[in-house]
Amino acid sequence: MKPTDPSIVWLEERPLGLAERLYLPLFMQGLTTTARHLVSPKVTVSFPEQRPQVGNPLIYRGVHRLNRDAENRVKCVACFLCATACPAHCIDIVAAESPWPDREKYPESFQIDELRCIFCGMCEEACPVDAIELTSLLDLTGKSREEMIFDKEKLLSVYDMTKDAEPMKSAELGGTL
Amino acid sequence: MATVIVDGQEIEIGADERLNCIEAARRAGKEIPHYCWHPGLSVVASCRMCLIETGQRDAATGKVTMVPKLVPGCQTPVKDGTVIVTESQLVKESRARVEEALLIDHPIDCPICDKAGECLLQDYHFQHGQAERRADLHPFTSRKRDVGPTVTLFVDRCIMCTRCVRFTREVAGSAELMVTSRGAKEEIDVFPGHPLANKLAGNVVDLCPVGALGDKDFLYQQRVWFLKREANVCGGCAAGCSIHTEHNQDTVYRLKPRENPHVNTWWMCDDGRYGWHHLHDDSRVLDVMRRDAGSAPGSATTLEWADVVVRLRDDLKAAGRLAVAVSPMLTVEEAWMLCAVARSIDPQAFLAVGHVPVVGADETFPGGFTIRAEKCPNQRGVAEVLALYGAGGNTWDNLVAHVAAGRADAAWITGAYPGAWIDEAAAAPFAGLRHLVVQDLFDSPLMQLATWRLPAVGFAERAGTWVNVAHRAQSFAQAIRPPAGVWPEGRLFWNMLGRRGLYDPVAVRRQMAESSAAFAALAGDLPAVGVDLRIHQLA
Numbered sequence: 001m002k003p004t005d006p007s008i009v010w011l012e013e014r015p016l017g018l019a020e021r022l023y024l025p026l027f028m029q030g031l032t033t034t035a036r037h038l039v040s041p042k043v044t045v046s047f048p049e050q051r052p053q054v055g056n057p058l059i060y061r062g063v064h065r066l067n068r069d070a071e072n073r074v075k076c077v078a079c080f081l082c083a084t085a086c087p088a089h090c091i092d093i094v095a096a097e098s099p100w101p102d103r104e105k106y107p108e109s110f111q112i113d114e115l116r117c118i119f120c121g122m123c124e125e126a127c128p129v130d131a132i133e134l135t136s137l138l139d140l141t142g143k144s145r146e147e148m149i150f151d152k153e154k155l156l157s158v159y160d161m162t163k164d165a166e167p168m169k170s171a172e173l174g175g176t177l
Numbered sequence: 178m179a180t181v182i183v184d185g186q187e188i189e190i191g192a193d194e195r196l197n198c199i200e201a202a203r204r205a206g207k208e209i210p211h212y213c214w215h216p217g218l219s220v221v222a223s224c225r226m227c228l229i230e231t232g233q234r235d236a237a238t239g240k241v242t243m244v245p246k247l248v249p250g251c252q253t254p255v256k257d258g259t260v261i262v263t264e265s266q267l268v269k270e271s272r273a274r275v276e277e278a279l280l281i282d283h284p285i286d287c288p289i290c291d292k293a294g295e296c297l298l299q300d301y302h303f304q305h306g307q308a309e310r311r312a313d314l315h316p317f318t319s320r321k322r323d324v325g326p327t328v329t330l331f332v333d334r335c336i337m338c339t340r341c342v343r344f345t346r347e348v349a350g351s352a353e354l355m356v357t358s359r360g361a362k363e364e365i366d367v368f369p370g371h372p373l374a375n376k377l378a379g380n381v382v383d384l385c386p387v388g389a390l391g392d393k394d395f396l397y398q399q400r401v402w403f404l405k406r407e408a409n410v411c412g413g414c415a416a417g418c419s420i421h422t423e424h425n426q427d428t429v430y431r432l433k434p435r436e437n438p439h440v441n442t443w444w445m446c447d448d449g450r451y452g453w454h455h456l457h458d459d460s461r462v463l464d465v466m467r468r469d470a471g472s473a474p475g476s477a478t479t480l481e482w483a484d485v486v487v488r489l490r491d492d493l494k495a496a497g498r499l500a501v502a503v504s505p506m507l508t509v510e511e512a513w514m515l516c517a518v519a520r521s522i523d524p525q526a527f528l529a530v531g532h533v534p535v536v537g538a539d540e541t542f543p544g545g546f547t548i549r550a551e552k553c554p555n556q557r558g559v560a561e562v563l564a565l566y567g568a569g570g571n572t573w574d575n576l577v578a579h580v581a582a583g584r585a586d587a588a589w590i591t592g593a594y595p596g597a598w599i600d601e602a603a604a605a606p607f608a609g610l611r612h613l614v615v616q617d618l619f620d621s622p623l624m625q626l627a628t629w630r631l632p633a634v635g636f637a638e639r640a641g642t643w644v645n646v647a648h649r650a651q652s653f654a655q656a657i658r659p660p661a662g663v664w665p666e667g668r669l670f671w672n673m674l675g676r677r678g679l680y681d682p683v684a685v686r687r688q689m690a691e692s693s694a695a696f697a698a699l700a701g702d703l704p705a706v707g708v709d710l711r712i713h714q715l716a
Contacts, residue, residue: 104321105397
């Protein structure tokens with residue numbers, strides 16, 4: 001947007017009121033905030049000995065997983081919508097004709113470069129079959145760049161690992177299963 | 178002149194033009210949505226999407242009398258005083274109803290449908306449909322049927338526009354496709370035992386306004402919105418069909434015909450359509466190899482391109498009399514520069530048009546489309562260039578005879594052929610030369626004899642101008658980059674001529690147009706449909 005855009009409304013800074021000009025009221029206000037934080041409970045945790053609390057796993061954006069359907073097959077239909085939505089271009093899919101009669105295509109290979117990913121959750125939002133989801137796993141480590149490129153097997157294993165603690169989100173959110 | 182009134186806007190059409198309402202409205206900048214109508218096929222007016230209001234203005238009184246019902250725009254010719262209304266409430270409601278009817282049993286599998294993104298049903302639904310679906314049917318999958326070696330039919334996605342059926346009957350002439358059953362149970366199918374296997378079969382996929390016909394070569398490969406397209410020219414035969422090369426990250430995914438009334442109208446053949454796979458073949462020649470004159474064939478070493486520019490010239494100069502085959506796969510710009518390079522090395526260099534591959538005979542289809550037997554795109558253009566250098570009429574056979582007679586000490590054979598083109602017996606006359614330069618896409622018996630092995634580039638990796646069998650010159654830009662490190666022929670010739678900066682085919686073309694009458698038509702920016710090279714000679 002250019003500064004000359006007609007939809008921009010230019011505002012003048014309003015003049016200071018009496019309380020603001022007196023300085024002391026605002027000074028006290030600031031000190032009160034400092035004092036309140038001194039006595040409030042601490043939010044810092046000693047990671048990794050102490051695990052941080054994930055507020056709501058439904059909306060937390062951690063490591064990805066690829067969900068499985070009722071027959072234990074990958075749920076993904078290789079529509080590329082996650083790869084299209086991804087602003088970091090970290091999803092790489094190779095589609096192929098599916099070996100199952102009830103499905104037209106499936107991902108022959110599905111890779112997410114976790115180092116490139118910015119964990120925005122757009123892939124999860126774009127997915128029409130709720131196949132890709134972000135879990136609440138937050139510690140993501142690896143010894144090499146190659147190790148951080150998660151392939152289909154690894155993403156499915158994340159699902160196997162987290163499915164009991166975090167059931168598929170879609171059921172609770174009223175989405176399609 | 179006739180006047181047609183489109184939504185209150187008066188447009189003039191030629192007295193002898195026979196337009197229907199869709200074409201007339203397009204002149205006024207109004208798009209009437211349509212599925213079954215295609216300018217290259219007969220009119221059936223079956224999809225009802227182009228229903229519009231029409232009327233007639235009385236020339237004397239100026240009074241407009243409207244037809245009391247909606248009429249199909251594709252089937253209604255316009256004449257002087259025709260009034261077309263494309264935006265009325267009645268028309269809009271009609272379009273929404275047609276869209277709703279089509280979507281009742283259309284599977285909503287857009288996420289896995291390869292047509293999504295270039296689908297007319299999708300586009301029109303957003304433009305003319307309604308947001309809500311009143312029917313409670315939710316079909317999600319489509320039945321699949323194999324209709325031919327290259328085409329798959331997704332039966333339930335079909336909207337029965339019958340463009341494909343009409344195409345096989347009217348243009349391809351082989352009539353493999355038909356409509357079975359009636360009413361809501363209508364389906365496209367092939368006649369038993371007659372698969373869709375004609376050489377124009379791929380066009381039905383382009384014609385299909387929805388995702389019902391899928392090209393097996395492209396199916397599941399890529400979503401269409403990832404593809405970038407470049408206006409290009411097919412190098413498969415001398416017809417030189419206008420095409421779009423659709424690519425992503427330097428990989429070609431498919432070729433589509435580009436409308437050109439002077440060359441291919443709306444179609445292209447399957448030989449051309451699938452004729453890009455050689456570009457991504459692993460066996461392509463990628464390295465420059467050189468060995469000393471008279472050394473053993475296995476002693477070649479790899480060279481950098483920058484060294485080629487100097488050392489190739491030195492080697493050929495030292496060898497003596499030069500013979501050059503200018504491949505009909507090269508553009509006229511490249512051919513022109515190659516001739517200049519050759520004559521700067523040896524002022525008496527023997528120049529000839531390279532090998533012209535011919536397969537079978539020309540094949541013409543009932544719709545007028547012709548596949549040429551001459552499987553190279555630029556024989557006419559190269560021959561014109563050679564004529565400028567006083568070597569007009571020299572053919573590959575002349576060059577072989579010239580070399581076999583011992584009248585050359587070195588030869589430079591440019592190729593860029595997409596497949597095998599020469600056998601050992603045909604290559605034998607070149608064995609005794611001091612230096613043999615072979616520039617080609619793939620290894621061949623001739624390349625085995627070469628002292629200089631240079632890589633060439635394929636059609637989508639090249640920029641320039643080709644002259645087709647009807648002397649129509651079409652300029653095109655490079656669509657994808659060649660494999661890492663490979664220089665297009667034009668870049669090598671440009672550098673060997675000592676020209677500065679990056680290789681610029683447009684600059685070369687302008688220079689050719691200025692310096693020779695034969696290429697005068699190439700001056701300035703060429704239209705997308707190309708120009709007739711003989712246009713100035715006829716005038």
